[in-house]
Amino acid sequence: MPPSDHLHRTVPAARPRVSVVIPVRNEARNLEHVLGQVPADVWEVLVVDGHSHDETVAVARAWPGPVRVLTQRGSGKGDALDCGFRAARGEVIVMLDGDGSMDPGEIPRFVAALLQGAEAAKGSRFVPGGGSSDITSIRRAGNRLFCALANLLYGTRYTDLCYGYLAFRAQALAELDVQCEGFEVEALISVQIAKHGLRWTEVPSFEEPRRHGHSNLRPFRDGLRILGILLRERLPGPARHRLGRVPPQPGARFRVPPRPRRPRPRPGTR
Ligand SMILES: Nc1nc2c(ncn2[C@@H]2O[C@H](COP(=O)(O)OP(=O)(O)OP(=O)(O)O)[C@@H](O)[C@H]2O)c(=O)[nH]1
Numbered sequence: 001m002p003p004s005d006h007l008h009r010t011v012p013a014a015r016p017r018v019s020v021v022i023p024v025r026n027e028a029r030n031l032e033h034v035l036g037q038v039p040a041d042v043w044e045v046l047v048v049d050g051h052s053h054d055e056t057v058a059v060a061r062a063w064p065g066p067v068r069v070l071t072q073r074g075s076g077k078g079d080a081l082d083c084g085f086r087a088a089r090g091e092v093i094v095m096l097d098g099d100g101s102m103d104p105g106e107i108p109r110f111v112a113a114l115l116q117g118a119e120a121a122k123g124s125r126f127v128p129g130g131g132s133s134d135i136t137s138i139r140r141a142g143n144r145l146f147c148a149l150a151n152l153l154y155g156t157r158y159t160d161l162c163y164g165y166l167a168f169r170a171q172a173l174a175e176l177d178v179q180c181e182g183f184e185v186e187a188l189i190s191v192q193i194a195k196h197g198l199r200w201t202e203v204p205s206f207e208e209p210r211r212h213g214h215s216n217l218r219p220f221r222d223g224l225r226i227l228g229i230l231l232r233e234r235l236p237g238p239a240r241h242r243l244g245r246v247p248p249q250p251g252a253r254f255r256v257p258p259r260p261r262r263p264r265p266r267p268g269t270r
């Protein structure tokens with residue numbers, strides 16, 4: 001599908017087609033549980049495998065629902081999401097983790113927020129109705145620090161930056177350049193939402209501990225990457241490219257040319 005096809009997809013007044021993108025790496029013991037919680041009216045689920053060594057792919061392929069299994073070309077969660085976004089065909093695209101920490105039963109909340117006018121709905125553990133029984137005090141402090149920095153640099157009022165449960169109108173997501181490798185992806189998406197002036201809102205979400213297995217996150221390395229994204233994205237284009245950002249090639253990646261800018265971007269709808 002040419003990327004520009006996204007431009008012709010709008011969110012209908014009711015019952016949009018919903019694509020759910022789930023990046024997975026060695027989640028065989030969690031994936032069945034996650035897929036089992038996906039609401040029946042979800043149109044397609046894209047499981048993007050990161051070269052798992054366990055039975056993740058077999059579990060996904062055996063699932064009776066509308067599941068497509070993709071294998072990412074590169075490595076990292078960011079690369080996997082980019083791959084899933086480009087393959088998704090719905091008018092609404094939801095991303096969530098495949099380790100059982102996020103409840104797919106919350107998907108209707110995200111879709112409702114888009115139907116009410118938002119172009120991006122960010123899950124937040126730190127608004128009333130949200131929460132976490134998983135986050136450690138170090139991760140909470142890091143997230144709070146990065147969130148404050150993002151709000152300062154980009155004029156947003158986010159309450160949660162490093163959380164991977166989000167939903168978008170496909171047309172709006174196609175405007176963003178979310179190409180990156182790893183766990184900095186949520187920060188990059190959040191920054192891009194602000195830079196493109198998308199109408200965003202936050203949706204309460206509850207995070208549980210992963211059901212089985214081990215985290216793929218490396219706090220120090222990934223913290224540095226998040227910090228790098230927040231600073232680098234604030235630079236003007238040419239300086240950003242000198243710091244290693246590859247200028248998007250027309251048609252070569254998920255990104256498509258942005259629509260004409262609105263006169264005054266709004267930082268949020270809340
Ligand atoms: N395809 C793919 N998925 C990945 C990769 N790294 C992580 N993931 C998936 O991304 C999601 C989030 O990764 P986690 O390892 O749970 O990271 P985390 O939530 O910070 O860590 P925990 O709190 O321990 O769960 C999970 O579904 C992972 O399987 C990767 O390189 N490729």
Ligand SMILES: [Mg+2]
Pocket residue numbers: 097099101210
């Ligand atoms: Mg996790």
